[in-house]
Amino acid sequence: MAEGNGEKLVIKVDPDLAGLIPGFIQGRHDDIRELKIAVEKGDMDTARILGHNMKGSGGGYGFNGITEIGGALEKAAKDGNKEEIVRLIGELSGYLGRIEIVY
Amino acid sequence: MGILIVDDSKDSRELLGRLLKNAGYRDVIGEASADDAFATLGLSTDGDLEEHGGRFDLILMDVIMPGIDGIEACRRIRGDTHLQDIPIVMVTALDEEGTLQLAFAAGAVDYVTKPINKTELLARVSSVLQLKYERDRRKSREKELLEALGQLRHANEILRRLSAIDGLTGLANRRNFDEFIEREWRRAVRDKKPISIIMMDIDHFKAYNDHYGHQGGDDCLKKVASVIAETVKRPADLASRYGGEEFVVVLPETEIKGAAELAERLRMEVEAMGNPHEHSSASKVVTISVGVASLIPERGMAHSELVELADKALYAAKRDGRNRVQVA
Structure with a gap:
């Protein structure tokens, strides 16, 4: 799933959280960058923690997709499966490109 | 009415903090690690309790954190005489259920699951705080009762002595x-x-x-x-x-x-x-x-x-x- 590919994904977010959303989305772009570095270095620990935190926070903000991808990342990092991590980075990037947030 | 959030994920801290503040809890503090939380709580220091742990009525504790994890942190806080009355609610993903048992054994009173569901979070927080206030009230009532009992004993002792003494001469009656x-x-x-x-x-x-x-x-x-x-x-x-x-x-x-x-x-x-x-x-x-x-x-x-x-x-x-x- 490549960035910008596919239909828009409308995400309904709790208006209480509106102020936090830009920071949260930016945080995931930062995660993508860090994940890429981690994969290059073979740093599975960082990849696991990033995945774990995405898994824990995504759905709370309304982004269930991020929780799912985070969970998969955590598992792939535990398994030391770099290819899967690379695939999931792409999936996350695509997800971020497709979402449209409504409050 | 202070709430301390301990979570290594900035996103989770911000989310919890925002949801709680929006629900009217004004004094919400976030710490990124167990060590930072210990410092904020004044764990194992002899400082004035009011300056530290005394301001908190609830701790929301992430289970999986680098360094000291949530379970060990829970155990240490519950083991501190000044802090042991602060209820700790664990914040955990459902697939960490095995760790939940350890958390309860360490003294946690409840848990909320990640990803956070606002309704669930606020309901748990409210009921745990309610329980804390009830218990605090009962404790202060018990203290008052004990004081009253002490005064009563003292008065009885005086009465007993007076009833044995001749009022005019001070000799035994x-x-x-x-x-x-x-x-x-x-x-x-x-x-x-x-x-x-x-x-x-x-x-x-x-x-x-x-x-x-x-x-x-x-x-x-x-x-x-x-x-x-x-x-x-x-x-x-x-x-x-x-x-x-x-x-x-x-x-x-x-x-x-x-x-x-x-x-x-x-x-x-x-x-x-x-x-x-x-x-x-x-x-x-x-x-x-x-x-x-x-x-x-x-x-x-x-x-x-x-x-x-x-x-x-x-x-x-x-x-x-x-x-x-x-x-x-």
């Missing part, structure tokens, strides 16, 4: 004498030991009262009582006001000789007081007549027999001219 002689009598029977009593009566006290007035009479009683209290020094003995102008001293484990000596000393001391008494046939000053009796009581005898003996001796002392000691 008649009731105290009755209880004391009953107890000592039984002990003397059991131990086959002598017990003595000294009965005293102020000579011509009615005439004294008539002449010097009731206030003067009361003052005289107080002076004589104070001489008796000073002269009867052995802690085992009891000097009491028997009634009117009569006094009695009970001397456990005392033979007649010792009792007679003390009686004579009492008589002398009262006389030596030199308190004028213009209407006494015995002396120009206040004096007492004294009757002494002693017994080694046997089973079946009543202590009233001893009192009667002393009373008769006192009567004899009066008959023989007053201001003297008569031994039964």
Whole structure:
């Protein structure tokens, strides 16, 4: 799933959280960058923690997709499966490109 | 109403903080690690509790954190005497259920699952806080009750002492004498030991009262009582006001000789007081007549027999001219 590919994904977010959303989305772009570095270095620990935190926070903000991808990342990092991590980075990037947030 | 969030994920801290603040919880603090949380709570420091843990009513604790994890952090906080009353709610993904058991064993009271569901979070937080306030209220009520109980005990002790003391003279009162002689009598029977009593009566006290007035009479009683209290020094003995102008001293484990000596000393001391008494046939000053009796009581005898003996001796002392000691 490549960035910008596919239909828009409308995400309904709790208006209480509106102020936090830009920071949260930016945080995931930062995660993508860090994940890429981690994969290059073979740093599975960082990849696991990033995945774990995405898994824990995504759905709370309304982004269930991020929780799912985070969970998969955590598992792939535990398994030391770099290819899967690379695939999931792409999936996350695509997800971020497709979402449209409504409050 | 402080809430401390401990979570290494900035996104989770911000999310929890925002949801709680929007729900009206104003004092919400986030810490990124167990160590930072310990510092904020003042764990294991002797600092003022109000400055540290005292401001928090709830801790939301992430389970999986780098360094000290949420379970160990929970255990340490619950192990601190100043912090152990702060309820800890674990924040955990559902697939971490195995760790939940450990968390409860470490002292957590509840948990919320990640990803956070606002309704669930606020319901749990509200019910845990409710419980905390109830418990705090109960604790402070228990404290008040304990204080009241202490005051009551103190008041009872004063009352007990007052009820045993003659208000005018400060000597033991008649009731105290009755209880004391009953107890000592039984002990003397059991131990086959002598017990003595000294009965005293102020000579011509009615005439004294008539002449010097009731206030003067009361003052005289107080002076004589104070001489008796000073002269009867052995802690085992009891000097009491028997009634009117009569006094009695009970001397456990005392033979007649010792009792007679003390009686004579009492008589002398009262006389030596030199308190004028213009209407006494015995002396120009206040004096007492004294009757002494002693017994080694046997089973079946009543202590009233001893009192009667002393009373008769006192009567004899009066008959023989007053201001003297008569031994039964």
